[in-house]
Amino acid sequence: MPAFNLKIVTPHGVHYEGEAEAITVRSVTGDVSVWPNHVNLVTALGVGKASVTVNGVRRTAACASGVLSVLKNDVTVLANTFEWKEDIDLERARENLARYKEELKNAKDKKEISMAKIRIQRELTREAVKTEKE
Amino acid sequence: MASGSMKEIKLRIKSVESTMQITKAMELVASSKLRKARERVEKARPYFLELHDTLSDIVAANTDFSSEYLVQRPVKKSGYVLIAGDRGLAGGYNNNMFKFFTEHSENKNVCVIPVGKKAVEFCKRRNIEIVTDRYAQVEDITTSDCSDIGGMMADLFKAGDIDEFFIGYTTFVSMLSQSPEMVQILPIVSIDTDVENKSASVIEYEPGAEALFDMIVPMYVSGMTYGAITESWASELAARRTAMDAASKNAKEIVANLSLEYNRARQAAITQEITEIVGGAGEG
Numbered sequence: 001m002p003a004f005n006l007k008i009v010t011p012h013g014v015h016y017e018g019e020a021e022a023i024t025v026r027s028v029t030g031d032v033s034v035w036p037n038h039v040n041l042v043t044a045l046g047v048g049k050a051s052v053t054v055n056g057v058r059r060t061a062a063c064a065s066g067v068l069s070v071l072k073n074d075v076t077v078l079a080n081t082f083e084w085k086e087d088i089d090l091e092r093a094r095e096n097l098a099r100y101k102e103e104l105k106n107a108k109d110k111k112e113i114s115m116a117k118i119r120i121q122r123e124l125t126r127e128a129v130k131t132e133k134e
Numbered sequence: 135m136a137s138g139s140m141k142e143i144k145l146r147i148k149s150v151e152s153t154m155q156i157t158k159a160m161e162l163v164a165s166s167k168l169r170k171a172r173e174r175v176e177k178a179r180p181y182f183l184e185l186h187d188t189l190s191d192i193v194a195a196n197t198d199f200s201s202e203y204l205v206q207r208p209v210k211k212s213g214y215v216l217i218a219g220d221r222g223l224a225g226g227y228n229n230n231m232f233k234f235f236t237e238h239s240e241n242k243n244v245c246v247i248p249v250g251k252k253a254v255e256f257c258k259r260r261n262i263e264i265v266t267d268r269y270a271q272v273e274d275i276t277t278s279d280c281s282d283i284g285g286m287m288a289d290l291f292k293a294g295d296i297d298e299f300f301i302g303y304t305t306f307v308s309m310l311s312q313s314p315e316m317v318q319i320l321p322i323v324s325i326d327t328d329v330e331n332k333s334a335s336v337i338e339y340e341p342g343a344e345a346l347f348d349m350i351v352p353m354y355v356s357g358m359t360y361g362a363i364t365e366s367w368a369s370e371l372a373a374r375r376t377a378m379d380a381a382s383k384n385a386k387e388i389v390a391n392l393s394l395e396y397n398r399a400r401q402a403a404i405t406q407e408i409t410e411i412v413g414g415a416g417e418g
Contacts, residue, residue, distance in 0.1 A: 007184070009180050009181045009184050010181060011177075011178045011181045011277050011357065011360055012177055012178070012277075013177040013178075013180075014177075014180050027340060028340075028341065028349070029340055029341050032340070039336075039338055040336065040337040040338060041337065041338045041339075041340065042188070042191075042192060042337055042338070042339055042340070042346060043339070043340035043341075043346065044340075044341075044346055044349040044350065065281075065353070066353065067185075067188055067350055067353065069188050069191070071191065071337070076184055076188065078181065078184055078185055078188060078353075080277055080278075080281065080353075081277075115282075119278075
Protein backbone atom coordinates (compact mmCIF):
# COMPACT_ATOMS: atom_id res chain seq x y z
CA MET A 1 0.00 0.00 0.00
CA PRO A 2 1.51 3.35 -0.96
CA ALA A 3 1.89 5.70 1.94
CA PHE A 4 3.20 9.10 2.94
CA ASN A 5 4.85 10.53 6.03
CA LEU A 6 2.39 12.20 8.30
CA LYS A 7 3.07 14.44 11.24
CA ILE A 8 0.33 15.98 13.34
CA VAL A 9 1.54 18.59 15.82
CA THR A 10 -0.20 21.04 18.16
CA PRO A 11 1.09 23.24 20.98
CA HIS A 12 0.06 20.39 23.28
CA GLY A 13 2.37 17.89 21.68
CA VAL A 14 2.89 15.53 18.78
CA HIS A 15 -0.30 13.57 18.11
CA TYR A 16 0.88 11.40 15.27
CA GLU A 17 4.15 10.73 13.56
CA GLY A 18 4.61 8.00 11.01
CA GLU A 19 3.23 6.58 7.80
CA ALA A 20 -0.36 6.96 6.72
CA GLU A 21 -2.34 6.12 3.61
CA ALA A 22 -4.82 8.94 3.59
CA ILE A 23 -5.89 11.99 5.51
CA THR A 24 -8.96 14.19 5.22
CA VAL A 25 -9.21 17.54 6.94
CA ARG A 26 -11.53 20.50 6.84
CA SER A 27 -9.79 23.46 5.26
CA VAL A 28 -11.13 27.00 5.11
CA THR A 29 -12.46 26.28 1.64
CA GLY A 30 -13.86 22.81 2.29
CA ASP A 31 -12.76 19.23 2.92
CA VAL A 32 -9.38 18.29 1.54
CA SER A 33 -8.19 14.72 1.12
CA VAL A 34 -4.55 13.88 0.69
CA TRP A 35 -3.39 10.58 -0.75
CA PRO A 36 0.15 9.41 -1.43
CA ASN A 37 1.98 11.45 -4.07
CA HIS A 38 -0.35 14.37 -3.74
CA VAL A 39 0.76 17.57 -5.43
CA ASN A 40 2.54 20.05 -3.11
CA LEU A 41 -0.08 22.00 -1.26
CA VAL A 42 -0.37 24.45 1.60
CA THR A 43 -3.75 25.40 2.98
CA ALA A 44 -5.27 26.90 6.09
CA LEU A 45 -7.49 24.68 8.23
CA GLY A 46 -10.93 25.48 9.47
CA VAL A 47 -12.79 23.78 12.29
CA GLY A 48 -14.05 20.30 11.54
CA LYS A 49 -13.66 16.57 11.50
CA ALA A 50 -10.42 15.00 10.41
CA SER A 51 -9.80 11.40 9.50
CA VAL A 52 -6.59 9.49 9.03
CA THR A 53 -6.19 6.02 7.52
CA VAL A 54 -3.31 3.95 8.83
CA ASN A 55 -2.90 0.29 7.77
CA GLY A 56 -6.43 0.24 6.45
CA VAL A 57 -7.89 1.47 9.74
CA ARG A 58 -9.65 4.81 9.71
CA ARG A 59 -9.35 7.00 12.78
CA THR A 60 -11.32 10.16 13.30
CA ALA A 61 -10.48 13.28 15.24
CA ALA A 62 -11.67 16.80 15.94
CA CYS A 63 -9.33 19.39 14.51
CA ALA A 64 -9.43 23.18 14.76
CA SER A 65 -7.55 25.95 12.95
CA GLY A 66 -4.09 25.54 11.57
CA VAL A 67 -2.12 24.71 8.49
CA LEU A 68 -1.87 21.65 6.30
CA SER A 69 1.24 21.38 4.20
CA VAL A 70 2.13 18.73 1.67
CA LEU A 71 5.71 18.86 0.45
CA LYS A 72 7.07 15.91 -1.53
CA ASN A 73 5.02 13.28 0.24
CA ASP A 74 5.70 14.80 3.64
CA VAL A 75 2.40 15.84 5.11
CA THR A 76 2.32 18.11 8.14
CA VAL A 77 -0.75 19.18 10.06
CA LEU A 78 -0.17 22.09 12.41
CA ALA A 79 -3.35 22.66 14.36
CA ASN A 80 -4.41 24.67 17.37
CA THR A 81 -6.23 21.65 18.70
CA PHE A 82 -6.31 18.08 17.50
CA GLU A 83 -8.02 15.36 19.49
CA TRP A 84 -8.46 11.75 18.53
CA LYS A 85 -11.95 10.42 18.99
CA GLU A 86 -10.93 8.34 22.02
CA ASP A 87 -9.39 11.39 23.73
CA ILE A 88 -12.45 13.60 23.51
CA ASP A 89 -14.22 14.31 26.76
CA LEU A 90 -17.86 14.45 25.71
CA GLU A 91 -19.13 15.83 28.98
CA ARG A 92 -16.65 18.68 28.93
CA ALA A 93 -17.45 19.46 25.31
CA ARG A 94 -21.14 19.72 26.18
CA GLU A 95 -20.46 21.88 29.21
CA ASN A 96 -18.28 24.20 27.14
CA LEU A 97 -20.89 24.29 24.43
CA ALA A 98 -23.51 25.56 26.84
CA ARG A 99 -21.10 28.15 28.17
CA TYR A 100 -20.11 29.41 24.72
CA LYS A 101 -23.74 29.63 23.66
CA GLU A 102 -24.27 31.86 26.66
CA GLU A 103 -21.23 33.89 25.61
CA LEU A 104 -22.67 34.30 22.14
CA LYS A 105 -25.89 35.65 23.60
CA ASN A 106 -23.98 38.19 25.67
CA ALA A 107 -21.46 39.07 22.96
CA LYS A 108 -21.14 42.78 22.47
CA ASP A 109 -19.09 43.37 19.34
CA LYS A 110 -18.40 41.61 16.07
CA LYS A 111 -15.17 40.12 17.31
CA GLU A 112 -16.76 38.50 20.34
CA ILE A 113 -19.51 37.08 18.18
CA SER A 114 -17.10 35.51 15.74
CA MET A 115 -14.93 34.17 18.58
CA ALA A 116 -17.94 32.58 20.23
CA LYS A 117 -19.07 31.11 16.94
CA ILE A 118 -15.71 29.49 16.31
CA ARG A 119 -15.72 28.05 19.81
CA ILE A 120 -19.22 26.69 19.41
CA GLN A 121 -18.23 25.11 16.13
CA ARG A 122 -15.24 23.51 17.80
CA GLU A 123 -17.34 21.96 20.55
CA LEU A 124 -19.98 20.81 18.08
CA THR A 125 -17.25 19.08 16.08
CA ARG A 126 -16.00 17.37 19.20
CA GLU A 127 -19.48 16.18 20.00
CA ALA A 128 -20.12 15.00 16.44
CA VAL A 129 -16.85 13.10 16.23
CA LYS A 130 -17.35 11.44 19.59
CA THR A 131 -20.95 10.38 19.03
CA GLU A 132 -20.45 9.26 15.42
CA LYS A 133 -21.25 5.59 14.77
CA GLU A 134 -18.42 3.48 13.40
CA MET B 135 22.69 37.68 80.75
CA ALA B 136 19.33 37.41 82.28
CA SER B 137 16.48 35.12 81.40
CA GLY B 138 14.96 38.09 79.52
CA SER B 139 17.43 37.84 76.66
CA MET B 140 17.02 34.06 76.63
CA LYS B 141 13.33 34.51 76.07
CA GLU B 142 13.99 37.01 73.31
CA ILE B 143 16.32 34.64 71.50
CA LYS B 144 13.81 31.83 71.86
CA LEU B 145 11.17 34.04 70.26
CA ARG B 146 13.42 34.96 67.38
CA ILE B 147 14.27 31.33 66.73
CA LYS B 148 10.58 30.54 66.57
CA SER B 149 9.86 33.34 64.13
CA VAL B 150 12.74 32.40 61.85
CA GLU B 151 11.62 28.79 61.93
CA SER B 152 8.11 29.66 60.87
CA THR B 153 9.47 31.80 58.03
CA MET B 154 11.60 28.86 57.01
CA GLN B 155 8.53 26.68 56.88
CA ILE B 156 6.94 29.09 54.44
CA THR B 157 9.99 29.37 52.20
CA LYS B 158 10.35 25.59 52.21
CA ALA B 159 6.72 25.14 51.24
CA MET B 160 7.07 27.70 48.46
CA GLU B 161 10.14 25.94 47.20
CA LEU B 162 8.31 22.61 47.08
CA VAL B 163 5.31 24.13 45.30
CA ALA B 164 7.57 25.80 42.75
CA SER B 165 9.46 22.55 42.16
CA SER B 166 6.35 20.52 41.50
CA LYS B 167 4.85 23.18 39.25
CA LEU B 168 8.17 23.51 37.47
CA ARG B 169 8.10 19.88 36.44
CA LYS B 170 4.75 20.41 34.74
CA ALA B 171 5.86 23.69 33.20
CA ARG B 172 8.95 22.13 31.68
CA GLU B 173 6.87 19.31 30.28
CA ARG B 174 4.65 21.90 28.63
CA VAL B 175 7.66 23.63 27.10
CA GLU B 176 8.94 20.31 25.76
CA LYS B 177 5.57 19.41 24.30
CA ALA B 178 5.14 22.75 22.60
CA ARG B 179 8.58 22.84 21.03
CA PRO B 180 7.97 20.63 17.94
CA TYR B 181 4.98 22.78 17.04
CA PHE B 182 7.03 25.98 16.88
CA LEU B 183 9.80 24.36 14.91
CA GLU B 184 7.30 23.05 12.37
CA LEU B 185 5.43 26.33 12.26
CA HIS B 186 8.63 28.22 11.66
CA ASP B 187 9.72 25.74 8.96
CA THR B 188 6.37 25.91 7.17
CA LEU B 189 6.39 29.69 7.13
CA SER B 190 10.01 29.75 5.93
CA ASP B 191 9.12 27.28 3.18
CA ILE B 192 6.28 29.45 1.97
CA VAL B 193 8.39 32.59 1.99
CA ALA B 194 11.31 30.84 0.33
CA ALA B 195 9.25 29.11 -2.34
CA ASN B 196 7.39 32.23 -3.26
CA THR B 197 8.90 35.24 -4.89
CA ASP B 198 5.86 36.72 -6.54
CA PHE B 199 3.85 37.89 -3.60
CA SER B 200 4.42 40.58 -1.07
CA SER B 201 2.84 40.75 2.32
CA GLU B 202 2.70 43.76 4.55
CA TYR B 203 3.84 41.49 7.37
CA LEU B 204 7.22 41.33 5.67
CA VAL B 205 7.66 45.06 5.05
CA GLN B 206 9.74 47.18 7.38
CA ARG B 207 8.03 50.54 7.89
CA PRO B 208 9.47 53.68 9.44
CA VAL B 209 8.78 53.21 13.13
CA LYS B 210 6.46 55.69 14.76
CA LYS B 211 5.17 53.43 17.48
CA SER B 212 6.55 50.23 18.94
CA GLY B 213 4.50 47.48 20.50
CA TYR B 214 5.71 45.10 23.18
CA VAL B 215 4.35 41.97 24.74
CA LEU B 216 5.84 42.06 28.20
CA ILE B 217 5.78 38.77 30.06
CA ALA B 218 6.42 38.73 33.80
CA GLY B 219 5.13 36.85 36.82
CA ASP B 220 1.96 37.06 38.88
CA ARG B 221 3.83 37.16 42.16
CA GLY B 222 7.11 38.31 43.56
CA LEU B 223 9.50 36.31 45.71
CA ALA B 224 11.22 34.92 42.67
CA GLY B 225 14.62 36.51 43.06
CA GLY B 226 15.34 39.01 40.32
CA TYR B 227 12.94 37.44 37.83
CA ASN B 228 10.49 40.32 37.46
CA ASN B 229 13.00 43.11 37.95
CA ASN B 230 15.45 41.75 35.41
CA MET B 231 12.71 41.66 32.82
CA PHE B 232 11.55 45.21 33.58
CA LYS B 233 15.08 46.58 33.55
CA PHE B 234 15.73 44.89 30.24
CA PHE B 235 12.49 46.23 28.81
CA THR B 236 13.20 49.77 30.01
CA GLU B 237 16.60 49.74 28.33
CA HIS B 238 15.22 48.31 25.12
CA SER B 239 12.30 50.68 24.84
CA GLU B 240 14.21 53.84 25.69
CA ASN B 241 13.33 56.86 23.50
CA LYS B 242 10.54 54.96 21.83
CA ASN B 243 6.87 55.65 21.56
CA VAL B 244 5.73 52.55 23.37
CA CYS B 245 2.55 50.55 23.75
CA VAL B 246 2.43 47.34 25.79
CA ILE B 247 0.38 44.18 26.10
CA PRO B 248 1.36 43.10 29.60
CA VAL B 249 1.09 39.44 30.56
CA GLY B 250 1.17 38.63 34.27
CA LYS B 251 0.03 40.69 37.23
CA LYS B 252 3.44 42.18 37.93
CA ALA B 253 3.74 43.33 34.33
CA VAL B 254 0.35 45.05 34.48
CA GLU B 255 1.28 46.76 37.76
CA PHE B 256 4.63 47.83 36.34
CA CYS B 257 3.05 49.47 33.28
CA LYS B 258 0.44 51.25 35.36
CA ARG B 259 3.04 52.57 37.77
CA ARG B 260 5.19 53.88 34.93
CA ASN B 261 2.22 55.29 33.03
CA ILE B 262 3.00 53.19 29.99
CA GLU B 263 0.19 52.88 27.48
CA ILE B 264 -1.54 49.50 27.81
CA VAL B 265 -3.50 47.76 25.05
CA THR B 266 -5.37 45.52 27.45
CA ASP B 267 -4.90 44.33 31.02
CA ARG B 268 -6.92 41.19 30.46
CA TYR B 269 -3.94 38.87 30.70
CA ALA B 270 -3.03 39.51 34.31
CA GLN B 271 -2.76 35.81 35.05
CA VAL B 272 0.23 34.19 33.50
CA GLU B 273 -0.27 30.82 35.16
CA ASP B 274 -3.51 29.78 33.48
CA ILE B 275 -3.00 31.31 30.08
CA THR B 276 -4.26 29.01 27.36
CA THR B 277 -3.54 28.63 23.68
CA SER B 278 -6.79 30.38 22.88
CA ASP B 279 -5.72 33.41 24.97
CA CYS B 280 -2.53 33.42 22.95
CA SER B 281 -4.40 33.36 19.67
CA ASP B 282 -6.34 36.38 20.99
CA ILE B 283 -3.07 38.15 21.72
CA GLY B 284 -1.64 37.12 18.36
CA GLY B 285 -4.72 38.29 16.51
CA MET B 286 -4.60 41.58 18.38
CA MET B 287 -0.97 42.12 17.41
CA ALA B 288 -1.61 41.25 13.77
CA ASP B 289 -4.62 43.60 13.67
CA LEU B 290 -2.76 46.52 15.25
CA PHE B 291 0.15 46.00 12.90
CA LYS B 292 -2.01 45.71 9.83
CA ALA B 293 -4.04 48.78 10.72
CA GLY B 294 -0.80 50.76 10.90
CA ASP B 295 -1.27 51.68 14.56
CA ILE B 296 1.93 49.94 15.54
CA ASP B 297 4.90 49.53 13.24
CA GLU B 298 6.88 46.85 15.02
CA PHE B 299 6.26 44.26 17.70
CA PHE B 300 8.59 42.71 20.22
CA ILE B 301 8.07 39.99 22.76
CA GLY B 302 9.94 40.38 26.02
CA TYR B 303 10.27 37.05 27.78
CA THR B 304 12.68 35.10 29.94
CA THR B 305 14.49 32.13 28.46
CA PHE B 306 15.00 29.05 30.50
CA VAL B 307 18.73 28.45 30.16
CA SER B 308 19.01 26.00 33.03
CA MET B 309 17.59 25.44 36.48
CA LEU B 310 20.02 28.00 37.84
CA SER B 311 20.08 30.53 35.06
CA GLN B 312 17.31 32.39 33.26
CA SER B 313 17.88 35.43 31.13
CA PRO B 314 15.54 38.08 29.73
CA GLU B 315 15.29 38.26 25.94
CA MET B 316 13.64 40.47 23.36
CA VAL B 317 12.59 39.09 19.98
CA GLN B 318 11.13 41.00 17.11
CA ILE B 319 7.96 39.34 15.95
CA LEU B 320 6.50 41.80 13.43
CA PRO B 321 7.36 42.62 10.71
CA ILE B 322 8.74 39.17 10.15
CA VAL B 323 12.49 39.50 9.80
CA SER B 324 13.65 36.37 11.53
CA ILE B 325 12.51 34.08 8.75
CA ASP B 326 15.49 32.79 6.87
CA THR B 327 14.69 33.19 3.20
CA ASP B 328 17.91 31.58 2.08
CA VAL B 329 16.95 28.11 3.28
CA GLU B 330 17.51 25.55 0.62
CA ASN B 331 14.27 25.16 -1.18
CA LYS B 332 12.89 21.75 -0.36
CA SER B 333 10.68 21.78 -3.40
CA ALA B 334 11.81 23.51 -6.52
CA SER B 335 8.51 22.38 -7.98
CA VAL B 336 5.31 24.30 -7.64
CA ILE B 337 3.27 24.50 -4.49
CA GLU B 338 -0.44 25.02 -4.62
CA TYR B 339 -1.86 27.52 -2.19
CA GLU B 340 -5.43 27.35 -1.08
CA PRO B 341 -6.85 30.03 -1.08
CA GLY B 342 -4.06 31.98 -2.80
CA ALA B 343 -0.57 32.58 -1.45
CA GLU B 344 -1.25 36.04 -0.08
CA ALA B 345 -4.56 35.22 1.54
CA LEU B 346 -3.02 32.11 3.05
CA PHE B 347 -0.04 34.03 4.33
CA ASP B 348 -2.35 36.52 5.98
CA MET B 349 -4.05 33.64 7.76
CA ILE B 350 -0.88 31.90 8.83
CA VAL B 351 0.91 34.97 10.18
CA PRO B 352 -1.50 35.55 13.10
CA MET B 353 -1.09 31.86 13.90
CA TYR B 354 2.66 32.22 13.79
CA VAL B 355 2.53 35.25 16.06
CA SER B 356 0.21 33.47 18.51
CA GLY B 357 2.42 30.44 18.44
CA MET B 358 5.50 32.46 19.25
CA THR B 359 3.62 34.19 22.07
CA TYR B 360 2.54 30.88 23.55
CA GLY B 361 6.09 29.61 23.34
CA ALA B 362 7.43 32.72 25.03
CA ILE B 363 4.86 32.48 27.81
CA THR B 364 5.48 28.81 28.55
CA GLU B 365 9.21 29.46 28.61
CA SER B 366 8.82 32.46 30.93
CA TRP B 367 6.55 30.54 33.27
CA ALA B 368 9.13 27.80 33.61
CA SER B 369 11.81 30.44 34.21
CA GLU B 370 9.74 32.13 36.88
CA LEU B 371 9.27 28.88 38.76
CA ALA B 372 12.94 28.02 38.50
CA ALA B 373 13.87 31.49 39.76
CA ARG B 374 11.43 31.17 42.66
CA ARG B 375 12.72 27.75 43.53
CA THR B 376 16.30 28.99 43.63
CA ALA B 377 15.35 32.08 45.64
CA MET B 378 13.36 30.07 48.15
CA ASP B 379 16.08 27.49 48.43
CA ALA B 380 18.55 30.24 49.29
CA ALA B 381 16.10 31.74 51.78
CA SER B 382 15.61 28.39 53.51
CA LYS B 383 19.36 27.92 53.74
CA ASN B 384 19.80 31.37 55.22
CA ALA B 385 17.05 30.71 57.72
CA LYS B 386 18.76 27.50 58.76
CA GLU B 387 22.00 29.35 59.33
CA ILE B 388 20.29 32.02 61.40
CA VAL B 389 18.59 29.39 63.52
CA ALA B 390 21.92 27.65 64.08
CA ASN B 391 23.58 30.91 65.17
CA LEU B 392 20.69 31.84 67.40
CA SER B 393 20.67 28.41 69.04
CA LEU B 394 24.35 28.80 69.81
CA GLU B 395 23.68 32.20 71.31
CA TYR B 396 20.79 30.80 73.30
CA ASN B 397 22.87 27.98 74.72
CA ARG B 398 25.62 30.39 75.67
CA ALA B 399 23.14 32.64 77.41
CA ARG B 400 21.73 29.67 79.27
CA GLN B 401 25.20 28.48 80.25
CA ALA B 402 26.13 31.97 81.41
CA ALA B 403 22.99 32.16 83.52
CA ILE B 404 23.72 28.79 85.15
CA THR B 405 27.35 29.69 85.78
CA GLN B 406 26.30 32.93 87.38
CA GLU B 407 23.82 31.17 89.60
CA ILE B 408 26.44 28.67 90.77
CA THR B 409 28.89 31.46 91.48
CA GLU B 410 26.26 33.20 93.54
CA ILE B 411 25.46 30.07 95.53
CA VAL B 412 29.11 29.24 96.10
CA GLY B 413 29.80 32.83 97.07
CA GLY B 414 26.83 32.76 99.47
CA ALA B 415 27.97 29.44 101.07
CA GLY B 416 31.53 30.77 101.60
CA GLU B 417 30.19 33.77 103.47
CA GLY B 418 27.93 31.71 105.66
